[in-house]
Amino acid sequence: MCWYTLVRDCMSTTPHFEITAELTPREDIEEVRTRAVAINVTVGGECVLVNNDNVVTTSADSLSKINIVHDGDMAILSFNLKDTTFKIFWNGRKHTFNIEFTGDYYRGKMCGLLGDGDGNTKNDFKKPDGVVVKDIKEFGESWKVAGKTC
Numbered sequence: 001m002c003w004y005t006l007v008r009d010c011m012s013t014t015p016h017f018e019i020t021a022e023l024t025p026r027e028d029i030e031e032v033r034t035r036a037v038a039i040n041v042t043v044g045g046e047c048v049l050v051n052n053d054n055v056v057t058t059s060a061d062s063l064s065k066i067n068i069v070h071d072g073d074m075a076i077l078s079f080n081l082k083d084t085t086f087k088i089f090w091n092g093r094k095h096t097f098n099i100e101f102t103g104d105y106y107r108g109k110m111c112g113l114l115g116d117g118d119g120n121t122k123n124d125f126k127k128p129d130g131v132v133v134k135d136i137k138e139f140g141e142s143w144k145v146a147g148k149t150c
Contacts, residue, residue: 001025001034003145007099009081010111016081018042019088019099019112020145035095041066041088043079050075052092082106113143 001024008018022038038051047059048066054075056068069076077088084103091097099114108118115124126132127142 003040003148004140005112005143005145006039006097007110007112007114007117009106009109010116011109016044017079017086019086021097036097037092037095039077039088039090039092039097041077041079043081048077050077050090050092052095054090054092113140 003020003022006019006021009015020040021036023034024037026033026035038049040047040049043065046063046065048068049057054070056075065079067078073091073093075090079086082105084101084105087100089098101117106117108116110117111126111128116126123132125134125139127139133139
């Protein structure tokens with residue numbers, strides 16, 4: 001298990017944004033399943049990491065692009081790009097997240113484990129090279145974040 005790209009801007013080699021998660025195996029069940037233990041949001045040069053205790057680490061003393069709000073056990077991260085608002089709802093203790101976006105600019109122009117956001121589930125198993133695959137393991141491993149030590 002390692003860091004994987006959940007969703008990012010796929011219009012250029014240098015994405016405007018990227019949301020990644022650290023996935024680890026669950027040890028409380030017999031089947032092989034994973035859970036998210038940290039989430040990372042990068043927008044432009046800003047980077048925010050939230051661990052499973054909802055502790056936030058940032059790349060700068062002050063953030064201008066990424067907004068962070070704590071609501072009980074939930075950390076809510078949000079940012080705006082073009083006409084699109086992204087919201088990431090992270091509950092580290094429950095290892096759950098939900099990513100929502102409103103706006104049309106990035107619709108169909110994203111990629112990652114969560115698909116491209118165009119509403120067509122038939123093309124969601126697309127690897128970074130644009131090839132749609134049927135093998136879930138091949139698809140998942142293709143979104144492993146390069147350069148991370150796991």
